[in-house]
Amino acid sequence: MASVLRHSAKFTSGISSSLAACARNGTACAFPCHAFRHRNSSTSSKIRVDLDSSTGVAVMTLQGPPVNSMCMDFLTDFAISMEKLELDKNCRGLILTSAVPKVFSAGLDIMEMYGKGPEHATVFWRAVQEMWFKLYSSNMVTIAAVNGSSPAGGCLLALSSDYRIMADNPRYVIGLNEAQVGIVAPFWLKDNMVQTLGHRQTEKSLQLAQLYSAPDALKIGLVDKLVPEEKVLSTATETMAKWFSIPDHSRQITKSMMRKQTIDKFLSNRETDINNFANFVTKDSIQKSLGTYLAKLKKKKA
Numbered sequence: 244m245a246s247v248l249r250h251s252a253k254f255t256s257g258i259s260s261s262l263a264a265c266a267r268n269g270t271a272c273a274f275p276c277h278a279f280r281h282r283n284s285s286t287s288s289k290i291r292v293d294l295d296s297s298t299g300v301a302v303m304t305l306q307g308p309p310v311n312s313m314c315m316d317f318l319t320d321f322a323i324s325m326e327k328l329e330l331d332k333n334c335r336g337l338i339l340t341s342a343v344p345k346v347f348s349a350g351l352d353i354m355e356m357y358g359k360g361p362e363h364a365t366v367f368w369r370a371v372q373e374m375w376f377k378l379y380s381s382n383m384v385t386i387a388a389v390n391g392s393s394p395a396g397g398c399l400l401a402l403s404s405d406y407r408i409m410a411d412n413p414r415y416v417i418g419l420n421e422a423q424v425g426i427v428a429p430f431w432l433k434d435n436m437v438q439t440l441g442h443r444q445t446e447k448s449l450q451l452a453q454l455y456s457a458p459d460a461l462k463i464g465l466v467d468k469l470v471p472e473e474k475v476l477s478t479a480t481e482t483m484a485k486w487f488s489i490p491d492h493s494r495q496i497t498k499s500m501m502r503k504q505t506i507d508k509f510l511s512n513r514e515t516d517i518n519n520f521a522n523f524v525t526k527d528s529i530q531k532s533l534g535t536y537l538a539k540l541k542k543k544k545a
């Protein structure tokens with residue numbers, strides 16, 4: 244029987260779920276083992292990871308309501324989960340998806356960029372860079388199962404994966420809309436988009452801060468496939484089997500060859516990029532734009 248290992252560093256419902264996990268895995272433990280090891284963060288988890296060691300596929304589920312925005316906790320959970328999976332010999336592939344209805348991820352948490360000083364901006368941006376770098380340079384086959392809207396940082400997760408499957412729902416949007424927010428996509432994310440869409444389409448998309456409906460995203464190649472919403476995850480699993488049919492070593496070397504230039508450029512410029520971000524985002528004019536954008540988001544509801 245396929246034994247599904249609950250692989251996450253953190254669990255959402257604390258001791259009781261950890262006891263349940265022990266029971267499911269058939270492990271006898273006098274203590275609730277996961278809660279004992281990781282109890283510090285058991286209630287703040289934004290991400291769940293389930294690794295099926297019989298298939299080698301891990302599913303990373305984003306579960307930070309209301310919109311899976313990428314706050315520091317989210318970014319930290321993401322980095323830890325990626326590191327663990329990368330080191331796990333049982334894991335060959337990763338599927339990213341969301342447990343939040345209608346939203347894959349709303350991107351960076353604007354509250355982490357609004358009203359904060361340069362020190363916070365520095366730490367935050369390093370964590371954002373790390374998220375992209377870990378996913379973009381992963382040895383695993385990475386598939387984004389985009390089951391909801393995916394603006395900005397949400398699109399970053401999809402773009403840095405090897406393959407993108409999106410729910411066929413015209414109300415769901417995806418794209419890099421940073422310019423609309425009053426900020427600018429970093430060069431490494433721009434490079435990542437150029438590789439996917441080509442220079443001309445990227446230039447239009449970024450300057451116009453375009454969010455594409457799922458059908459339009461398919462047309463320009465921002466996603467690879469549309470399927471009915473209930474089939475997004477199963478299609479991702481089927482697609483993974485195809486990618487697994489290629490020997491890991493040759494696929495990995497090919498991937499790293501294709502991504503090397505972008506990675507090298509990022510690594511040589513990452514500190515400059517952090518300083519640029521901290522200077523840029525703390526400017527009065529940028530803070531004003533962020534404040535206006537936030538107010539618009541809140542007003543939408545009223």
Ligand SMILES: CC/C=C\CCC/C=C/C(=O)SCCNC(=O)CCNC(=O)[C@H](O)C(C)(C)COP(=O)(O)OP(=O)(O)OC[C@H]1O[C@@H](n2cnc3c(N)ncnc32)[C@H](O)[C@@H]1OP(=O)(O)O
Binds near residue numbers: 394429
């Ligand atoms: C110099 C380099 C700078 C930047 C580098 C760029 C890299 C990436 C940048 C980013 O990711 S910036 C973030 C951009 N994100 C967006 O523009 C998305 C904004 N959100 C939406 O469009 C929608 O929320 C939605 C994702 C389509 C979901 O819509 P829905 O109707 O389901 O939810 P609602 O809008 O009511 O939101 C609920 C709740 O969440 C708050 N919210 C939404 N997005 C964010 C966010 N990104 N950060 C912080 N908070 C967010 C929203 O205000 C609502 O809050 P409330 O309940 O208190 O009103």
